[in-house]
Amino acid sequence: MPELPEVETTRRGLAPLLEGETVTGVVVRQPRLRWPVPGDLAACLQGQTITAVGRRAKYLLVATPVGTLILHLGMSGSLRVLPGGGTQQPPGAHDHVDILLGNGACLRYTDPRRFGSLHWTAEPPEHHWLLARLGPEPFAPGFSGDTLYRQSRGRRTSIKAFIMESRVVVGVGNIYASESLFRAGIHPARAAGRVGRDRYRRLAEAVREVLGEAIAAGGTTLRDFTASDGRPGYFAQTLNVYGRTGEPCPRCGGPIRQQRIAQRSTWYCPGCQR
DNA sequence: CCGACAACCTGTGAGC
DNA sequence: TGCTCACAGGTTGTCG
Numbered sequence: 001m002p003e004l005p006e007v008e009t010t011r012r013g014l015a016p017l018l019e020g021e022t023v024t025g026v027v028v029r030q031p032r033l034r035w036p037v038p039g040d041l042a043a044c045l046q047g048q049t050i051t052a053v054g055r056r057a058k059y060l061l062v063a064t065p066v067g068t069l070i071l072h073l074g075m076s077g078s079l080r081v082l083p084g085g086g087t088q089q090p091p092g093a094h095d096h097v098d099i100l101l102g103n104g105a106c107l108r109y110t111d112p113r114r115f116g117s118l119h120w121t122a123e124p125p126e127h128h129w130l131l132a133r134l135g136p137e138p139f140a141p142g143f144s145g146d147t148l149y150r151q152s153r154g155r156r157t158s159i160k161a162f163i164m165e166s167r168v169v170v171g172v173g174n175i176y177a178s179e180s181l182f183r184a185g186i187h188p189a190r191a192a193g194r195v196g197r198d199r200y201r202r203l204a205e206a207v208r209e210v211l212g213e214a215i216a217a218g219g220t221t222l223r224d225f226t227a228s229d230g231r232p233g234y235f236a237q238t239l240n241v242y243g244r245t246g247e248p249c250p251r252c253g254g255p256i257r258q259q260r261i262a263q264r265s266t267w268y269c270p271g272c273q274r
Numbered sequence: 275c276c277g278a279c280a281a282c283c284t285g286t287g288a289g290c
Numbered sequence: 291t292g293c294t295c296a297c298a299g300g301t302t303g304t305c306g
Contacts (some may be wrong), residue, residue, distance in 0.1 A: 034283095115299095166300095
């Protein structure tokens with residue numbers, strides 16, 4: 001999926017196209033996503049005017065006066081706005097949901113692997129069970145090296161698994177975990193509880209830098225991500241270690257190593273990261 | 275409570 | 291060319 005920068009890129013692309021529009025219809029072709037699409041989604045959204053498109057962690061929040069559509073793109077999801085109610089582009093096998101808008105456009109949700117989800121809530125979205133236990137946003141004051149240090153005391157899990165925990169900080173997925181740890185000079189397999197305060201301060205800064213630069217570049221293009229306007233992101237060109245097995249480390253020139261850590265492929269420089 | 279792992283899906287690319 | 295296998299951006303739930 002889209003990691004946080006891709007979701008934020010999608011949000012920025014969608015917001016001006018959706019805000020102020022009224023939902024005139026909802027077509028659900030495939031309700032079996034990560035969680036079933038609510039059967040009454042059409043009834044909830046019908047006739048509502050979209051007031052804002054927000055984001056919490058990797059969830060997109062489409063707000064209306066009476067409730068919020070909570071959308072997750074999973075590993076392979078994407079959203080596009082199509083003109084002409086989408087009739088000019090007949091839905092493909094993985095185009096699971098269309099949300100029709102008053103101006104004749106169509107918000108189309110596509111997700112081959114179906115790890116994404118759509119929820120509706122009439123409550124403030126932060127109260128929803130999916131969002132209630134999330135940790136701080138990386139750019140919020142609640143996220144810092146000091147909080148990382150405190151939370152990690154006694155933790156024996158790898159620091160890579162630790163910074164990918166959504167209760168610790170949201171938005172650090174598999175790509176940016178490797179990239180952040182490289183910038184901070186920390187070995188991804190090191191136990192989280194055995195990293196000192198100064199190194200956590202560097203890590204917090206690295207997370208903000210990496211995510212911030214990726215957002216500025218419009219996200220990372222890998223296999224199947226494109227921004228909502230169809231243009232690719234350009235951050236992939238600036239990845240230091242992710243997917244670069246055997247290539248020279250940009251800092252020391254030694255070969256980048258790949259290792260399975262926290263059940264996911266992980267890349268690091270054994271010379272620069274301790 | 276903690277940590278490891280399975281599970282949910284389809285598509286793609288490598289290797290034979 | 292075609293088959294099989296490993297792996298892919300996420301997250302919850304379960305088990306020991």
